[in-house]
Amino acid sequence: MEISIRFTREAIVAPPEVLPSREIGACLEFQGIVRETEGGVALAGLLYEAHEPMAVLHLERIFRQLSSAHPCAAVTFIHRLGWVPTGEASLFVRVLAAHRGPALRFMAEAIDRMKADAPIWKMTKPE
C-alpha cells in the first residue's frame, strides 16, 4: 500500500489524483471542516498541534493494519496544524482501492483510530 502522511501549516490543497494502477475502481475523499460551534460555543477557528514524528509512526501503523483487513492501494493523509479558521479544512484523507467496500471501511476505521490514538490536538483559543 502506498502511504503518504503530511502535516502542514498552510491551507490544505488536495494533491493531484494519481492512480497507481488501472485496477483502481474507488477513489474516496474525506475532509474534516472546522465548524462554527464546538460544544455550543461560537468559534472563529481551532488551534491544532501534534507530536509529528510520533503521529506519523502511529498513523502509518494504523493504515498498514487496516489495509490487511480492507485492501486498499493508497492513502493520502494531510492534517493541518496551527490556527485553522472556521469553514476551512483541518483534515484531508484520500483512499484509493479496487472496490468501494474496502475503501469505505478503511476510511471510517482510519479516522476513528486517528481520533483515538494519533497524538494530535485541537484547542479553542488562537495562537
Next chain:
Amino acid sequence: MQIRLLAFAHTREKLGFHETVVECAADESPRMIVSRLAPALELEGLRVAVDFEYQDWDAPIGAASEIALIPPVSGG
C-alpha cells in the same frame, strides 16, 4: 542520564513548557520522573509515550531518549 520531556496542548499550558531535559535513571518510570519534576500535575487521564510508543506509567524507561505527555487526543 538525561531524557527529553515533551508536553502538548493543555498539559503544555499547565506545565509552562513544551520541552525540557530531565536528569533521571534507567530504572525510573515515567511516573517517578514526571512526579519529581511536576508534583502538582494530575496524571489521571494522561497517557505517556516513551520514544514514540505508548507505555505504562510504571515501566522503567531504560535507555529511552524521550518521554511525551499525551493528553486526550482530538485530531481531525
